Amino acid sequence: MNTMQKVPTGVPGLDIITNGGLPRGRTTLLTGKSGAAKSILALQLASQFARSGIKTMVFSVEETPADLTDTGNGLGFGTSELVTEGKLRFTDLTLPLDASTIVTGDYDIVALVHRIEAAVSEFGAQAIILDSATALFSPRPPEDRLRHQFFELIRTFRRLGLTALVTAEAPDDYGPRTTLGVEDFLCDVVLVLRNLVDDERRRRTLEVHKYRRSAHQKGEYPFTITDKGLMVFPFGVQGPYEVPPAESRFSSGFAGLDTMMNGGWIRDSITLVRGPSGSGKTTLSGMYAKAGASRGERVAYYGFEETRGILLRNFASLGLPLDEFVKKGNLRIECSYPEATSPEDLLVELRRSLDEFKPSLIVLDSISSIAHSTSARGFRQFMVGFAALVREHSRSALLSQTLTIHEDDTAAPFLSTIPDAIISLDYERHQRKLTRTISVVKMRGSAHAEDAYTMHIRPGGLTVDAPRDSKAEEESRAR
Structure with missing residues (x-):
C-alpha cells in the first residue's frame, strides 16, 4: 500500500489539521467569499513551497505580479528574494484594464493549457498556484462546457505531476463551494475560508471540507492574519506534550x-x-x-x-x-x-x-x-x-x-x-x-x-x- 506524500504548508496550525500538509502531485481547491484571505493564503503557500526547495509558479488572473510581490514582501514572505533566486516565478494572466471582452465560438482553454505546459517545462516548476479560477472563467461559459474545461485544467496539472492550488470565489459561507458550480470531486482537497460576523465581531475560520485518502481534523478552526501571514488555531487537537516531573512544585x-x-x-x-x-x-x-x-x-x-x-x-x-x-x-x-x-x-x-x-x-x-x-x-x-x-x-x-x-x-x-x-x-x-x-x-x-x-x-x-x-x-x- 502506497503512503500518500504530503507537502508541509508551513502555515502555523494548518499542517496539524491536515495531518501533515497538502498532497504532493494533486490539486487543492481553496474557496471562500470575497475578503476571506484566499489570495494571502495562496501567496503564503507559494512562498513556503519555494523556500522549501519546490520550484513554484503563480499564475495571477486577478492581481498583477507586481501587486502580489508587494503583498508578499509586506507580509514577510520574502517574495522578491525568492523570485530573484529563481525559486518562484509569476505569470501574468490579468486582462488589461482598458481591454474589452469579445465572446465568439465555444469557450476553450486549450491555448492556456499549452501556455501552462510550456511555462512549467521552461521553469522546471513542481508546484503551481492559480488565483483565481473564478476570474479565469469570466465571462462564464455554459455549465457543461465549464465543467469540462475545468476538468481538463485539473487533469493537466495531474499529468504534469504538479502540486497545485486553485482559488475560487464562494457565493455564500455555507452554501455551494464555488460560484462556478464546479463540484468538489474534481479536486483531492477542498479548503474553505470564512469571514463571519459573530456577535458584532469578525471571526475568520478555516475548514478542511474534504481530503481524499487521508485522515484530517473535522470542523472549523479559527485563524487570523498576522504580519507573517495566516495563523490557524487547531483548538482541541492534542499535541505531543511533555510530561513534567512528578511533584515538581x-x-x-x-x-x-x-x-x-x-x-x-x-x-x-x-x-x-x-x-x-x-x-x-x-x-x-x-x-x-x-x-x-x-x-x-x-x-x-x-x-x-x-x-x-x-x-x-x-x-x-x-x-x-x-x-x-x-x-x-x-x-x-x-x-x-x-x-x-x-x-x-x-x-x-x-x-x-x-x-x-x-x-x-x-x-x-x-x-x-x-x-x-x-x-x-x-x-x-x-x-x-x-x-x-x-x-x-x-x-x-x-x-x-x-x-x-x-x-x-x-x-x-x-x-x-x-x-x-x-x-x-x-x-x-x-x-x-x-x-x-x-x-x-x-x-x-x-x-x-x-x-x-x-x-x-x-x-x-x-x-x-x-x-x-x-x-x-x-x-x-x-x-
Whole structure:
C-alpha cells in the first residue's frame, strides 16, 4: 500500500489539521467569499513551497505580479528574494484594464493549457498556484462546457505531476463551494475560508471540507492574519506534550496559600482564581508574578482591566514593587483592552511571547474582560486555544475570573475542566466588618486543604488565618 506524500504548508496550525500538509502531485481547491484571505493564503503557500526547495509558479488572473510581490514582501514572505533566486516565478494572466471582452465560438482553454505546459517545462516548476479560477472563467461559459474545461485544467496539472492550488470565489459561507458550480470531486482537497460576523465581531475560520485518502481534523478552526501571514488555531487537537516531573512544585508567593496547597503549586499547571470584584484576585496575581521574577524566572503578565502605569503604581502602593523586575527584563507587563483586538490576536501575541520571550509563568488578569468582548463561542475557543499553547510549551499559568452578583462558579461550566487548580476568593459583610475568605476548590494530583481560610489584604500582599471551628465561628459572629 502506497503512503500518500504530503507537502508541509508551513502555515502555523494548518499542517496539524491536515495531518501533515497538502498532497504532493494533486490539486487543492481553496474557496471562500470575497475578503476571506484566499489570495494571502495562496501567496503564503507559494512562498513556503519555494523556500522549501519546490520550484513554484503563480499564475495571477486577478492581481498583477507586481501587486502580489508587494503583498508578499509586506507580509514577510520574502517574495522578491525568492523570485530573484529563481525559486518562484509569476505569470501574468490579468486582462488589461482598458481591454474589452469579445465572446465568439465555444469557450476553450486549450491555448492556456499549452501556455501552462510550456511555462512549467521552461521553469522546471513542481508546484503551481492559480488565483483565481473564478476570474479565469469570466465571462462564464455554459455549465457543461465549464465543467469540462475545468476538468481538463485539473487533469493537466495531474499529468504534469504538479502540486497545485486553485482559488475560487464562494457565493455564500455555507452554501455551494464555488460560484462556478464546479463540484468538489474534481479536486483531492477542498479548503474553505470564512469571514463571519459573530456577535458584532469578525471571526475568520478555516475548514478542511474534504481530503481524499487521508485522515484530517473535522470542523472549523479559527485563524487570523498576522504580519507573517495566516495563523490557524487547531483548538482541541492534542499535541505531543511533555510530561513534567512528578511533584515538581513552586511557591505561589503567598505562604498561607502554599500551605493550603500542600507545599505550593504543581509546575506546568493552569490555575484559575475566581471571586467577586475586590476579593483580592489582582493582588494574588501580582504576588504570583513577583515570586516568579524573584526566583529569576521569566514572567509574562497580561492585564485587561487597568493601564500598565496604574497597575504598577497599585502594586507598589500595596508593597509589591515590580519595576525592578521589569527593568531586569525577566518580567513583561502588557496591558490592553480586549475590545480593541480579537481573541485570535491575543493568542498570536501569546504564541509570539512563548516563542521569543520564553516565560515559564503567565498571568491573565482577567479572563472575564475577554469573555465580555466576544461571543460565548469565541471565548470558549480562546480558552481552549490558550490551554493548548500552555500545554504545548509546558508552562504554568494563573488566570483570574471576576464573578458578579448574578454569577456563581458554575458560570461558563467548561472553565472548570480547563484548569488544574481552582482557587475561590470571597467576602461577607457582618455589620461594619468585611470578612474575606480563600479556599482551594480543586487541585489535580495533590492533597489540599478542605476548609475556607480567613484572608486579609495587608501591606505586602495577602495573609491568611488558620481556619476556626465552624460552630465557634457562628457563635463568634452571633456575639
